Amino acid sequence: MVLEQSVGAVIKLRPVEGIAEFLLLRNRRGFWGFPQGHKEKGETEIQTLVREVKEETGISELDIRSYIGKITYSYYRGDGVRSDKEVRFYYATTPTKEVKISEEHADFTWATLKDAFSLLDHAKLRQILDRGHQKGLY
Template sequence: MPKIEKSAGAIIFRRENGKIFYLLLHYPSLTHRSEKSFWDFPKGHVEKKESEIDTVKREIFEETGIKEIKILKGFKEKIKYFFRWQGQTVLKFVTFYLAETPQKEVKISSEHLDWCWAEFKKAYSLLAHQNSKEILKKAHSFLEKIYCKKSLTFSTISEGEK
């Protein structure tokens, strides 16, 4: 019987000159389910008596230093996967939310190697895991629909990339 873990995370984006940039974190090897380093979204374990949203906000701050965050209503995606950790099979459930920030500067925690803001195609190519790629596609599609309907109502940020 596998051990069960529950996590929550976010696809974080910011806008600049009409473009959407997604935040990716570079995880070292031997973390989570990979034998080599990989790029992914910020996420972490849901602690006892903590809501998923509280987990997302806490993890975003702990992993990126980002304080100013707006979680968008209407986007919530769940994935599950198995991995082996210390000889044990783990079944992990992760709920992802979509979050906007005006903050460009990121201060990663010691558990990460690097970070980057990337447009959709670059972010998609950097992501190592297929389920992360699918979540990114869904998030990007969701944002495109919002922008078409609401005519660019999100804040515009006029700064360069990392």
């Protein structure tokens, strides 16, 4: 069994007057989630976060505000090996509304908090969004 470590971001658009909007990406399998990716050897979590957000969204102007929490889950990789994954999430803001998604994603949207809860397919991602909200981060 392999432990994979990833870092992800709940990104809020700023400055936005009125209703907050959060960036969601839809992967090629059709599931909505947050930008996230594998931590490479020698990288800090923040370095991974900045690199992955840039690679997946084209956003380079990112203000990382706070650690939100982590989720863990198990899955079977394409080669049949069971893998345990830990994803640590941070809250960040950006003034950049323009998104250029990578080839690993099919679509993106800026969603209100309520819409983000509805769109997120996995309960653990909804828990991360809720945890940041409960902490008063957004």
